[in-house]
Amino acid sequence: MAEKPVPDASRRSEASRRAIHDAALALVAEVGYPRTTVEGIAARAGVGKQTIYRWWSSKADVLLEAFLDLGERAAREAGQRPDALPDTGDLAADLKLVLRATVDELHDPRFEAPARALAAEGLVNPRLGAEFVAGLLEPQLGLYARRLRSAQEAGAVRPDVDPRIALELFLSPLAQRWLQRTGPITYAYTDTLVDYALHGLAPR
Template sequence: MTTPRSKVPNAARRSQSSRRAILTAAFDLAGELGYGRLSIEAIAARAGVGKQTIYRWWPSKGAVLFDAFLMLSEGPEGEAEPAALPDTGDLAADLKAVLRATLTELTDPRISEPMRALTIEVAGDPELAALYAERLDGPVREIKRRRLRVARESGQLSPDVDLDVAIDSIWGPLLNRWLLRTGPLTPEYADALVDTALRGLRPT
């Protein structure tokens, strides 16, 4: 009679499962409770882990929430998923589609409230701001930059257009209106932003 071989737990898989449970809990609780009431204790209880597990990986609730946003762009095993803006050859249509999708996220309380909390935290924490610039804002800006570079090379934008200024011109007003709550966020507003920005960016 043979003895069944005991199963050895996969520590890496277990750690990844705990990590995703923590990040999901942080993201959900930030939307439900607001950032001010979010705590490491609440995250640990929701994720079913001990506080020491969270503190072993993250120094603060702001750092946990930041990684929770990064998780949105990961695949099921924690790998980063490739991303690119649409390129149908029609720059205006592509940008309008992207801004409308951004607007949908910004008006979804489950996403917008944690995002607003993270924005406030980044503004007051230089270390988190540097991490945000390196791991989130920088890569996202490069995705936008690549799409606009293609448009510039194909003659849809002026050859001397500064791509970073173009990015700020297209996305900046939408994010500013969302952050400061200075006006309604509508698909028509998103379309108008693209049309207005492109009038100044296209070849004369």
Template sequence: MTESKAPVSSRRSERSRRAIYDAALALVGEVGYARTTIEGIAARAGVGKQTIYRWWPSKAAVLLEAFLDLADQAAEAVGPGQYEIPDTGDLEADLRHVLRATVDELTSPAYDAPARALAAEGVVDAELGATFVEKLLEPQLQLYATRLRSARRKGQVRDDLDPRIALELFVGPLAHRWLLRTLPLTHDYADRIVDYAVNGLAPRG
């Protein structure tokens, strides 16, 4: 009897954890982060409040883990290697492709609300912010760095290019416009970022 209880308990815990993930993401999207509470998440997930506190210290920690799980599911759905920036030999085309995909992600309702909540909470909670950067943002930034290093090896960009600084020319403007919400985030805007960053601002001959 003892041996049969462990798997059942494990399955129950996994179901509860996933229900909590879904509840946290749904509530933040529906009522906003400020009005989302541990009590609300517990009620939505059909678990006791103490179950959540046993696994996480705060609603921010719940949301972060749920959001990271959402990102993992998206990566599994598209398959291995699909999240890499393509290397077709045309740097501008490859960057336009990934920036357009980023625009679609940033404007997706499933992504927007939890991402904004975590970005804001990460400013005041240094530990949560560092985890968010380490586990989600940094791996994405490294994809840009890898593609830019390839372009440097092929002579498509200047020899002294610093990939870490260069990638900020692409991701920085998108993040800025997304956070401020003052102007629309569109594919055309993404294309213009690539044009300005790759070709510069000087008049063309």
């Protein structure tokens, strides 16, 4: 028998990968992280356990990649580049645009259940928490830090501001409202966060 040509194999393997991602996200949402297993993911995706271990070393690795992939798909659906924030020169407008897309994502049930299950597990499981912060959260925060540095070069942010702390003024409130359900998450809310963070609470 002739071997299949590479593009077909690559497409097939892409389809398996996607099926495994979807199975992992669905399972962690349904039964939680502790009860999600590589065996369960394999069964739900209709692949052998060895297929998973060929590509990943643990369920945490599968979930991390599944989550990154989901985030990239969501960014593309929202018309955003997944690897950079918009930079039109208007910092407030760019941040508001991206945060509004994040509001949509946080209300998307595909994202909501697995993200919440993983965040909860990350609080009590420091190794998983560290993997998700390093693999998922920090790269996202890095995009905001880069956008703020570009604004510093353009004179729209004070030169003495530390971008890694500054970004928390508008991102952490949104994260906490979502995680702990401490208030509604709306476009008006994220717009207000951007305005307060840029212009401060004190009179000018």
